[in-house]
Amino acid sequence: MTLPPSSLVGQMLLAVAAALLLVQGLGAALIYRAQHEGFQAEKVNALAFRLIAEARGGERMHRRRRTGSDDFFSDRLHRFAVETSRTSPLRESERRDEYAEDKLREILVAQDFQPAEVVVVRRPVAADPYARFAIERRTDRLGMPPAARNRALATDLYVAGVRLPHASSWMVARVRAPPSTYAMIKPLLVQTLIIYIVLVGVVALILRRITRPLDALTRQVAHFAATQDPSGQIAPMGPADVRRLIIALNAMEWRISSLLDEKDVMLGAIGHDLKTPLAALRVRIESVEDERERARMASTIEDIVRTLDDILSLARVGRPTDPVERTELSALVAAVVEEYEDMGEPVELGTTERTVLEARATWLRRALRNLIGNALRYGASARVSMQREADKVVIRIDDDGPGIPEGSLQTMMQAFTRGDPSRNTETGGAGLGLALARAIAKQHGGALVLVNRRTSEGQVEGLTAKIVLPLS
Known part of the structure; x- marks a missing residue:
């Protein structure tokens, strides 16, 4: 403490x-x-x-x-x-x-x-x-x-x-x-007060010269941590030790930014180089006469494309290209639910409250689709609602599935972790949906929370996934 x-x-x-x-x-x-x-x-x-x-x-x-x-x-x-x-x-x-x-x-x-x-x-x-x-x-x-x-x-x-x-x-x-004692102590107290004022004033000026660049550097590092944008770096100032620290951190930020740019270029190349032959495979499988075999091959290609999209999205979620916009969150949630209803999926929209906040709508839609897809895959149905709680808004997705073991709730939000140990793609994806949803929530300053719902007897009756976003 x-x-x-x-x-x-x-x-x-x-x-x-x-x-x-x-x-x-x-x-x-x-x-x-x-x-x-x-x-x-x-x-x-x-x-x-x-x-x-x-x-x-x-x-x-x-x-x-x-x-x-x-x-x-x-x-x-x-x-x-x-x-x-x-x-x-x-x-x-x-x-x-x-x-x-x-x-x-x-x-x-x-x-x-x-x-x-x-x-x-x-x-x-x-x-x-x-x-x-x-x-x-x-x-x-x-x-x-x-x-x-x-x-x-x-x-x-x-x-x-x-x-x-x-x-x-x-x-x-x-x-x-x-x-008297008082008469002798009074000059000493006055002397002490004068020394205090002079010395503390000098020390305060020196510390201000040291801490002012540190405060600016802290704000810059926090900005870089949130955006990975090295622009707006502060010029070296203050004592020699602080100037060397600022120079070193500026150089580190540029190096990290360069590595992230190289990663984005590499991921773009990988996505292009892999999707092109996959598109060619889609065309070639049409020549397969066995309809059952052709369907299995097409399903495999779709799984590969979907997994590739998830991997690229997870890698790029920290550096999104689309800007932050004022978004009416209840309308966005209703639009995603409507997409599933149009496809005949058992997705139900519950209570929502009109809430406007700064967000990246494309990424939030992606997170909602992943969570609703998981609810349909493991719980056969999904119920979506949204409500405000103090200074945050909570989007809630409930299902009626078997839930997740208590010791695995946090582990399930890690990449490539699935509840089905067989990793059978017919019962689940590659284990990236929850990881991507958590990364998107974190990108918006929020969090993803998984909670098992239980009956009065203590039996699990389903899983609740919550996207908690700050209003400010």
């Missing part, structure tokens, strides 16, 4: 998109991890610096203006003094950041600063009364707009608490926390 999409372009684009998603996902995960660890290390270093400076007698920092951005105001808003508290900054509803705590402890120990306890939590500025009060007071003092205060209150803080050995109070420092 082929999973969607079924086209080459769709499958290639899906493969590229899946591969890009995997690679970009891994890259995004690595970039996110590196950025997150970098931001976190920066903030932990800032916390450690403030705590160590406070413990050693005060914080001295150079204040730098960063022109052309809002970082100056942001730094002013998020610069908090180290607070001394009797209790740990950790609240019951908060979760400790163990990674930040370990990093902070490592930095403090490396600076000969031995803490007894270290606590680091992340909380919104709005949930921290000290930070909230500081930001509101500074925005009022600096005359900053309310939007700047709201942006500052919407950020997060790292709140670090350190308790020294033999001390009952905590030093609490605050710095702005790294960007």
Whole structure:
């Protein structure tokens, strides 16, 4: 079973998109991890610096203006003094950041600063009364707009608490926390989307250049398969591999067409060379005095001519010379049945529906005659009907003969296969009638179907032959 999409372009684009998603996902995960660890290390270093400076007698920092951005105001808003508290900054509803705590402890120990306890939590500025009060007071003092205060209150803080050995109070420092996960992932998603659009667009253009000649080549091959006409071949185009394929298929079509032309010429010559001496034999047998023997010889010649006609017709059915015409099918069926009625044959015309379709009337008459002839030969009578079923029309020929063994229904439609193993021409032809009828139905895009009719007790009561033709 082929999973969607079924086209080459769709499958290639899906493969590229899946591969890009995997690679970009891994890259995004690595970039996110590196950025997150970098931001976190920066903030932990800032916390450690403030705590160590406070413990050693005060914080001295150079204040730098960063022109052309809002970082100056942001730094002013998020610069908090180290607070001394009797209790740990950790609240019951908060979760400790163990990674930040370990990093902070490592930095403090490396600076000969031995803490007894270290606590680091992340909380919104709005949930921290000290930070909230500081930001509101500074925005009022600096005359900053309310939007700047709201942006500052919407950020997060790292709140670090350190308790020294033999001390009952905590030093609490605050710095702005790294960007949230969403803020870090959003640029990666935008980057991925841009890469998707560019790469998939380029791949789609390349695939279009490849598949456009393949699509034209497919239509040409389908046309040749239906008509065996090599005219209208497409010119080589597309990549070098596709051009070589088009050249090879064009050459193959011309070779096949040439072989079919040679076959038609050969068959015409065979038909002419055989029918001429057979016509001469018809004349010569008139000199045979024994009337019974003369009749047998004439019958044999007629069988040979009929078999020869069937063989030539079967060989040429794939390349008919007569054009496709709009045909009123019910009138054609009625005309064939009327031919048998005029000859006194027990052929009955049943229900028909007026149906017009594109067909080769001469070939369809030939197929009907073969099927009706088989019904008369093996079933003594024939009933012909025609009806429309959805998007197709079915011509049905019923007989009352012995039917065909179930295992031989398909085999009987092969050339030179007969139900009578003795191959006695008095009980049947050369075994070409059903094969020719099936080839004619297939030529019109349809099929020949053989079905045994059975009684309620399961006994075979006759054979039904159906020519199924598409209406379109």
